[in-house]
Amino acid sequence: MGRVRLQFVRGVEVEFADREVAIGQVEGLAERGTRFPLVIFGPEGCGKTAWLKQTAEILRGAGYRVLYVNPNEELFEGAVRYTEDLAGLVEEVFRELVQYLGVARAITHLALAVADRALRKFARPRLAILIDDVFQAMGLDRAASYVKSALNLIEYPPSPYESMVIIIATSEGVSRRKIGRHRWAELRPMWNMSREGLRALYDALPGGKPDFDRVWRWTGGNPWLLARLYEAGWDVDIIIREVVEVKEITPSFVVRWRSYLERAVEDPEQLWSPDVPGKLVKELVERNLVAYNLYDRDQRLWVDQPPPEDDPELGIGKHVAWQTPMYRDAVRRALEEVGAA
Ligand SMILES: Nc1ncnc2c1ncn2[C@@H]1O[C@H](COP(=O)(O)OP(=O)(O)OP(=O)(O)O)[C@@H](O)[C@H]1O
Ligand SMILES: [Mg+2]
Structure with a gap:
C-alpha cells in the first residue's frame, strides 16, 4: 500500500509518516466495514485529516468507492475528493444540492446524500464515506442527528452493500459529549504523533533548526505546531503569544481561574479533582486547550498509539492532558503577565 504525499509547509511535501498502528486498524476496517459510524476526535492539528487521506488511499486499494469531504477547505478540489468511479454521481448530487443550499451547505450535505444515492445505484458496493x-460547519447542535443519519445508512441501507465504512473526524472537544451520550457512533480518540513520527517531519524541514529534543518538548508531537514553529522561524515566543490570543486566554479568564490554572500548569491531572468548577473545565475544553476525561490507554480504544498514562514534561495525566505542551506554556505565560491578584 502506498503512502500518500502531503503538503507540509510551503515547498515541502512529505510522505504520510509513522502511524503504523492506525494503518493496521484501517486495514481491519477495510475487511469488516464499520458497524457504527466511527467518530474520531483529537487535538487540533494532531493529524486527523492526514490520516483520513491515508485512509482513503488504503480503502481505495481495497476496492472501495471513496468519497472524502471537508467543508472547511477553501477550494472545492480540497473540500471534495472521490475515487473516479464516484465522479458522475458526486457531480450530479452536488449540482442538485447547491441549487437550494448554496455551496457551503451543499458540501456539508454531500457525503450522506452521495452515500444514499450510491447504495441505490451500484450493486452491492464497497463504499467509504x-x-x-x-460539525463545525453545520453547528454542534446538529452533530448528533447527523451521526444518527449516518448510522441509519449503515443499518437500513436503501439497498444492500457488500461493505460500508463511515468515518467522521472532529477536533471539537465538545462534539464528543454531544455524540457520546447516544449510542449512535463508536468514538475513538487520536493523539499527537509519536516521537519517531514527529522526527520524520522535523527531518524533512530545510534549514537550521533547534535541537529535536526541544522541538519535541514544545510540540508534544503535534505536527501542525511543528509547521507553525518552522514558519515562524522557530520563534517560540511569537507562537506562544499567538496561542494566548487565538485561545482567548484573556486577563479576565486568568484572574477568574488563577488558583486552578496555577495547579493545572504544574499538573493537568489537578483538573480532575472534584473541587474544580465544571465551568472552568467546560471553558478549557471548548477552547480545545485540554483533553478531559481521556480514555483508558487500552490500544483498542484509540486510533493509533495512545499517549502515555503520565508524562509531566508534556503535560499529560491519566484523565486530563494539555493538548500540546505549548498550550500549557501559553497559560503559564498569561498567568505571569497578568500578575498575582
Ligand atoms: N502522519 C503524518 N505524516 C505526514 N504529515 C502529517 C502527518 N500527520 C499530520 N501531518 C501534517 O501535519 C499538519 C497537521 O495535520 P492535520 O491537518 O492532518 O491535522 P488535523 O488533526 O486534521 O488538524 P485540525 O484539527 O486543524 O483539523 C498537516 O500539514 C499534515 O499534512
Ligand atoms: Mg483536519
Missing part, C-alpha cells in the same frame, strides 16, 4: 470537520 470520510467526513472531515463537518
Whole structure:
C-alpha cells in the first residue's frame, strides 16, 4: 500500500509518516466495514485529516468507492475528493444540492446524500464515506442527528452493500459529549504523533533548526505546531503569544481561574479533582486547550498509539492532558503577565 504525499509547509511535501498502528486498524476496517459510524476526535492539528487521506488511499486499494469531504477547505478540489468511479454521481448530487443550499451547505450535505444515492445505484458496493470537520460547519447542535443519519445508512441501507465504512473526524472537544451520550457512533480518540513520527517531519524541514529534543518538548508531537514553529522561524515566543490570543486566554479568564490554572500548569491531572468548577473545565475544553476525561490507554480504544498514562514534561495525566505542551506554556505565560491578584 502506498503512502500518500502531503503538503507540509510551503515547498515541502512529505510522505504520510509513522502511524503504523492506525494503518493496521484501517486495514481491519477495510475487511469488516464499520458497524457504527466511527467518530474520531483529537487535538487540533494532531493529524486527523492526514490520516483520513491515508485512509482513503488504503480503502481505495481495497476496492472501495471513496468519497472524502471537508467543508472547511477553501477550494472545492480540497473540500471534495472521490475515487473516479464516484465522479458522475458526486457531480450530479452536488449540482442538485447547491441549487437550494448554496455551496457551503451543499458540501456539508454531500457525503450522506452521495452515500444514499450510491447504495441505490451500484450493486452491492464497497463504499467509504470520510467526513472531515463537518460539525463545525453545520453547528454542534446538529452533530448528533447527523451521526444518527449516518448510522441509519449503515443499518437500513436503501439497498444492500457488500461493505460500508463511515468515518467522521472532529477536533471539537465538545462534539464528543454531544455524540457520546447516544449510542449512535463508536468514538475513538487520536493523539499527537509519536516521537519517531514527529522526527520524520522535523527531518524533512530545510534549514537550521533547534535541537529535536526541544522541538519535541514544545510540540508534544503535534505536527501542525511543528509547521507553525518552522514558519515562524522557530520563534517560540511569537507562537506562544499567538496561542494566548487565538485561545482567548484573556486577563479576565486568568484572574477568574488563577488558583486552578496555577495547579493545572504544574499538573493537568489537578483538573480532575472534584473541587474544580465544571465551568472552568467546560471553558478549557471548548477552547480545545485540554483533553478531559481521556480514555483508558487500552490500544483498542484509540486510533493509533495512545499517549502515555503520565508524562509531566508534556503535560499529560491519566484523565486530563494539555493538548500540546505549548498550550500549557501559553497559560503559564498569561498567568505571569497578568500578575498575582
Ligand atoms: N502522519 C503524518 N505524516 C505526514 N504529515 C502529517 C502527518 N500527520 C499530520 N501531518 C501534517 O501535519 C499538519 C497537521 O495535520 P492535520 O491537518 O492532518 O491535522 P488535523 O488533526 O486534521 O488538524 P485540525 O484539527 O486543524 O483539523 C498537516 O500539514 C499534515 O499534512
Ligand atoms: Mg483536519
